[in-house]
Amino acid sequence: MRTRKLYNRIAVLRQERGLSRKELAEIIGVNFQTVGYLEREEYNPSLDMAFRISEYFGFPVEFIFSVNPIKSMSQVLMEQK
């Protein structure tokens, strides 16, 4: 079965909190390489992992993950201008 690619904001949120991949990996209970795969959008997480990530960052799942490409903050600001 072909699955849709999931886009996410994990890299931005992690950097905002000043965490390394290893630290985030320990928090959500995965290998640090898995965080790399998630950030590069090369791996779609399970629902359980998506909820663990959203619970840690304190944002809804649909804010962190999307089936459409996520616009960067600068793009959003430019569009609001």
Place this chain on the structure above:
Amino acid sequence: MDQSQNKGKLRSVVVVNYLCLVIMNLCFFYVTAYEVMTHMAAMLGILVFILVVFTSVRVHMNSGLWKLTHAQAEMLDERELQVTHRAIHHAYGWFSIICLAIMLVHAFLVQMGSNMEALNTIPLVTSLIYFAHTLPGSILAWTERDVPGDAE
């Protein structure tokens, strides 16, 4: 050294490893099947065996692939489980085909009148056991972007 160079290097070591395994088996096959220059063939077989061990340590032990493919399911996260299962699935297919091909060649040789019963099959069987254990790791070394031994 960047990641793509590392990947290329690991892939070449995988190729060298299995190539050495084949050469080693041919050498030991020659030693048992023929009577000329068997000492040379045995020496070459032993040298190539050392190379098999050396390259195997590089691909499977130093990279952490052995640990990944032989770890208990509870020790792996969901992505690791997924890639390991996929690698084992492919390895099972390849291993079956290779074993059946060896059996087919053996059957042909027996049919053609070769004295295959006199052959020492210990190196071949040992190689197949080694192959069965290392093939999933080699597939991961070939296909995965990051291998467990990579630093962050």
